[in-house]
Structure formats: C-alpha cells, structure tokens
Amino acid sequence: MSETIDLKLHVWRQNGPKDQGRFEDYSQYAKGISTHASFLECLDVVNERLVLAGKDPIVFDHDCREGICGMCGVVVNGEPHGPQKATTTCQLHMRKFQNGQELYVEPWRATAFPVIKDLSVDRGAFDRIIEAGGFITARAGSAPDANDIPVPKPIADDAMDAAACIGCGACVAACPNASASLFMSAKVGHLGVLPQGQAERDSRVLGMVAQHEKEGFGGCSNHYLCEAACPKEISVKWIARMNRDLLKASLSYSPPSGRGGGDG
C-alpha cells in the first residue's frame, strides 16, 4: 500500500443555518494525504493548505479524537462517520480509502440539527432531551458503597451497552426520518434497566419523548440504519424497549402530587 493517497475531495460549505450551502471541490488541497492520518487529521491538513492559500478553513467539530466524546462526526459518501463500522470519524483512518477516491463530506442533515457552519451542527436538541428526562433520585455527598445496591452482572452489562452512547448524532444523520429514537432509547434504557432508575422510569420516558417531538425529529419507521451507523453499536432493541416503556407509562402513569408526603 502506498503511504500517501490523493483524494477527489468535495466538502460542504455553508455560512450558517440560513445559508443555502454548496459543495466545494478541494481535490487540489487533498493530495499526498498520509494513509496513517485519521480522517480529521486529513481535514486538518486540508485546512492548513486552505489557510496558506488565503482561504477560509473548513469548520468541523472535534474534541477528544479518541472516539469517546461524541463531538466529531461528518457524513462521508452518505455514511455518518464514514465507511468503517463501529468507528467515529476521528478513529477512521485514511488507509480505508483508495488513491484517487471521490469523497463527498457533508454535515449531519436534520432540521433539529441546524448547521452552525460548514460541517458543524448544533446538537443542543440532544442536551434538551437529556434534560427533559430529569434526574434519578440518588444520595448526594460521599460515594456510596460499591455493592450497596445489588445489580446482577448481565443487567449491569446491558446498562453499560446502552450507556456507551456518546450522543454524536450519527443515528439521526443516518435515519431517513431524522429520528433520534436510537439516541433517546439508549438514554431511556441505560437508567431504565437499573434499580436506581426505577422511581423515575415513567416520567423519564414521557419527558424525553415529549421533548424529542418538540425538537422536530421524525418518528422511527424501523429502517434500522441508525444501528448500522452507530459508532458504539447501540442495538435497536433499545428502541423496542423505549416503545414499550412509553406505551406503558402513557397508559398508567399519573404524576405524584407530592401532597401528604411524610404523613404516614
């Protein structure tokens, strides 16, 4: 394998949520890219060359570059985080691409994720969904004893699988309906399977779903492209679980009044 590749690189440029946006051909700045570079490093190199040429660098989100923070994420040839399964954009390496390959790099496309600039989108909607889920009632202060609340190992593993969601938004980007169901179901689920999450289980799913609808995400129509795109391989079984929780909560939950507390 050669150590460097030339790319036919097309990058989406957009000056803000109101701007139309368009692809720009940056092939001349994407020559001799090291195959050992990550995709974000490739964009770094292109940006350096753009700056040297007196042009505006491409704006894209990134932070840890270790695949755990959920900040990065661009759509490469129609696939969120690019072609490698279970991999964030920062962990995707240029050796996964062919010399001379044509690449179209785009931001997540969803009304609920307005473009800030170029490849960077505002994922504040996710934060508001988390917020709408509310808190769990836990003792604050010093750390509790490790085995205070017994949790069976398989359940703890299951909760960890859901909690692996880094909130990058690839599920929304992949979904033909721009639904955030996979993200939301992971957040509903990782608390919902644990004893600590039971007290607020109904209000959490009701709140999160209500916020999801308000943010303008679409509904799930079982295409399962989210699962295929998820860098953390969150299973769509969590969506089924969330659906079950929501149906149950909608039919049975009445908010606690708080009156008469402590009378007994």
Add this chain to the structure above:
Amino acid sequence: MATAKALPLTQTSIGQKALVALTGVILYGFAFVHAVGNLQVFLGEEHYNAYAEMLQSMPKVVWATRVILLGSLVTHIALVLRILGRAREARPGRYRVDAPIANEQGILQRYARQTMILSGLIVFAYLAFHLVHLTIGVAPGLFFHRGLAYQNLVYGMREPWVAGVYLFANLLLGLHLFHGATALFQTLGLKHPQWDGRTKIAALGVVTLIVGANVIIPIACLTRIAGGELPNDPSTILIPDEASEGAED
C-alpha cells in the same frame, strides 16, 4: 423542574406508530381469514357459493366487520401520512451519495422497508379495484351477479389482465405484510433479539400463506384448474331468478 410536560399518547410518533401497528394487525387478521376462506374455491361451486351465502346471511357481522376494517384502514393510512409528513420536515435533504450500509440488511428486507409507502399505495388501489370487481360488482365488462360468488370469481380471473392485476398486487402485498409483520413487534415494544429469528420465520410463514393463497387462485382460474367446469361463455349459465336488483353502493 426539568421534566417536559408529557404528551398524550396519540400526539407522540411512538403512539401513532403503535396505532398503525394495531390497525395493521386487524387488517392482517382479515387478510388471513379472507385468503383461507377463499381457498374453498377449490372445493367447487356449490361449496363456495354456500360459503358466500353463509357470510351474507349474517348482515350484522358483515357490516360490523366492514366498519371495523374501514376504520382500521383509514386510521392506518392517515397516521402513516402524518408520520411521513413529519419525517419530511425532519430530514431536509438527501445525502449526495447513497450509503452502502442500506444494503447490508439483505435484499428482501431492504426492498420491503424502502417500498412500504409505494407498496401500500398500490395495494390500496388494488383493494379499490377488488371491491369494485367482486364486492360491489360494477367493474365494467366483468361478469357479476349477486349470489354467484364462485362464477364472479372464476370468470373474472379468466381475464388475463385481471389475473395479472391480482398477481402483481398480491406480490406487493406480500412485501408490505412482510415488513409490517416484523416491524410491528418493534413498534409495539415486543421485539427482542432473542425472538428475532422466530418472529421472522413466523412472519414469512403467515405472509407466504396469505400471498400463496391469493396468488394460486387467479392462476388456478386462468389455467382452468379451478372452475374449469364452467362454460366459456358466461351468458349461457343459469342465473337464479332471485338475483338481486344489482349493485349496492
């Protein structure tokens, strides 16, 4: 208080999808009973017409069923259109290149889910034709006499284009039902990876039965395997005197 005010179930896309799934189950049940009932065409004219007469002798049951089915169908379609409209708003545009991940699910699954709306529309059009042809009986040029369900069916299917319409629409119905059967478990929250294999096999089984029955009947009539004893010219058969005044609306 961070918690957002909960929405009524029918205002959430999950609740709406659950209703789509439940009405789908009702329509599924009808499709199954209808297909199995119609296999009696292979038992001959007397048996089939007696079956039709038996159904018609229970007008309350027939009309209650019709009302439930119509309600289910309208709900099913109206909610899908709402969900679709919302999805269109949520996803402003397509990506430049189609993602190859879409192909990973296998051709049947992918085609079924991608054509859900299209197959639904075509099946709906076919349903209208089917009702006009064999329930209301006002399809121009096609034989229809109330009380002669067997003859109506056999002579209709002897027209190659009619049989073709039934064959084509039922294959699409199969795709629609296949996706619907697997999706409804997910939508109603009853799906779990542990059961995936079994629900898929069960779905394939039920769909094969429905579509198989619906496809065999036109082929059998076209090839005279069923109804071959009826004369070629429908005008020569004996029409019972009490044949009703014609079509109802």
